[in-house]
Amino acid sequence: MAEAVTAADGPIAVTGSSGYIGSWIVQDLAEQGYTVRACVRDVTQTDKVDHLLAMNDSDLPGQVELASGDLFNPGSYDDAFKDCSAVLHAGATVGYNRETPQEVYDGCFTEVEHVLESAIRGGALKRFVFTSSFAAVGHPRPEGYVFTESDWCGDNLEGYRGAWTEDNIPKNRDIAYAMAKARAERMMYEMAEKDGSFDAMAILPLHVIGPLMCANHDQGWSWQNCMKFMWLGKEYKKSRGGRMLWNNVDVRDVGRAHRLCAESTNAKNGSRYILSASDPTGELFTWQMQAKMRELFPDIAEVGGEEMDGTEPAEHTYDSPRSYCTLAIDELGLETYSIDETIKATGNSYIKLGLVPG
Numbered sequence: 629m630a631e632a633v634t635a636a637d638g639p640i641a642v643t644g645s646s647g648y649i650g651s652w653i654v655q656d657l658a659e660q661g662y663t664v665r666a667c668v669r670d671v672t673q674t675d676k677v678d679h680l681l682a683m684n685d686s687d688l689p690g691q692v693e694l695a696s697g698d699l700f701n702p703g704s705y706d707d708a709f710k711d712c713s714a715v716l717h718a719g720a721t722v723g724y725n726r727e728t729p730q731e732v733y734d735g736c737f738t739e740v741e742h743v744l745e746s747a748i749r750g751g752a753l754k755r756f757v758f759t760s761s762f763a764a765v766g767h768p769r770p771e772g773y774v775f776t777e778s779d780w781c782g783d784n785l786e787g788y789r790g791a792w793t794e795d796n797i798p799k800n801r802d803i804a805y806a807m808a809k810a811r812a813e814r815m816m817y818e819m820a821e822k823d824g825s826f827d828a829m830a831i832l833p834l835h836v837i838g839p840l841m842c843a844n845h846d847q848g849w850s851w852q853n854c855m856k857f858m859w860l861g862k863e864y865k866k867s868r869g870g871r872m873l874w875n876n877v878d879v880r881d882v883g884r885a886h887r888l889c890a891e892s893t894n895a896k897n898g899s900r901y902i903l904s905a906s907d908p909t910g911e912l913f914t915w916q917m918q919a920k921m922r923e924l925f926p927d928i929a930e931v932g933g934e935e936m937d938g939t940e941p942a943e944h945t946y947d948s949p950r951s952y953c954t955l956a957i958d959e960l961g962l963e964t965y966s967i968d969e970t971i972k973a974t975g976n977s978y979i980k981l982g983l984v985p986g
């Protein structure tokens with residue numbers, strides 16, 4: 629097992645630093661005194677990087693340096709990763725930029741190998757932490773089943789009624805995404821095992837919500853963006869009738885968990901950590917989310933969401949996915965925000981950005 633990382637070991641690089649999760653990874657590292665190589669595709673794109681540069685003006689003990697790199701350009705991270713003790717790989721083609729399912733698959737799996745190769749070429753790598761997803765965990769199970777880190781998305785394939793095939797990668801974004809994340813995890817654990825000089829581990833977030841640092845974090849169809857529309861009084865449109873079980877985790881907790889993984893003496897090669905609700909209070913059906921959003925923001929005239937029949941939901945919601953971030957709490961020492969703190973901070977950041985009327 630490779631050694632755990634400290635701020636004295638040199639810089640840490642974060643890919644996808646302009647993104648919602650990446651930005652909070654950078655902020656947490658800067659708070660803990662790290663020199664952070666914040667990797668973005670275009671360092672001149674002010675709407676995506678100004679909030680990162682502003683961290684250097686806020687008396688944090690660490691330092692943020694912008695660096696460039698593109699997943700589809702092998703070797704482009706070589707400079708950014710030089711002498712880095714850890715690479716936290718949060719950059720991905722999630723589909724928000726209207727990527728095709730094949731591009732989602734390639735950005736989340738095929739191209740990850742050369743990101744890892746660049747990290748190894750950096751010459752000081754001890755930890756490679758990959759932002760995987762709960763998509764690499766979930767698979768068809770009866771209602772109420774509690775998923776853990778030992779579940780993999782390829783389990784119980786018959787539940788997909790034949791859809792879980794290679795042929796469907798270019799046709800179905802969700803299959804492309806889940807398969808890619810799971811394969812990337814397996815590939816990097818194997819590479820680390822063979823190499824022996826570093827450990828690879830993964831963070832598996834579920835529904836990530838919490839404060840946005842800039843308007844660019846309001847990506848269409850992200851969970852936070854869906855909440856914005858609910859605060860604007862609109863129906864929740866990502867699932868039929870707005871019915872869904874939201875298994876929420878705070879973006880600040882997701883960011884911090886990446887650093888804790890790099891620093892942990894408990895985490896080892898192949899360790900994976902689900903980042904979801906810490907207990908059932910963070911698991912809410914849409915109509916319950918809606919009620920909480922209304923309660924915490926009483927000045928907002930109307931909060932939209934699920935199809936209702938009077939005061940009751942119009943139909944039953946399939947009770948899944950249930951899962952708790954207990955392992956991250958136990959092994960990494962993660963302390964989590966309460967659901968009220970998270971929803972409040974999400975709404976306040978939307979109001980501050982002028983995207984939801986205050």
Ligand SMILES: NC(=O)c1ccc[n+]([C@@H]2O[C@H](COP(=O)([O-])OP(=O)(O)OC[C@H]3O[C@@H](n4cnc5c(N)ncnc54)[C@H](OP(=O)(O)O)[C@@H]3O)[C@@H](O)[C@H]2O)c1
Nearest residue numbers: 644645646647648649669698699718719720759761833836
């Ligand atoms: N949000 C969630 O609920 C959730 C749940 C599970 C897993 N995740 C995972 O968390 C990670 C971050 O997601 P997010 O929610 O923070 O999304 P996001 O805000 O869209 O961030 C994605 C980041 O990836 C970068 N990126 C996209 N294409 C790239 C490319 N070709 N080369 C280099 N960088 C590229 C983006 O850069 P640009 O700014 O240049 O576009 C952005 O910084 C992803 O791996 C995602 O799969 C997220």
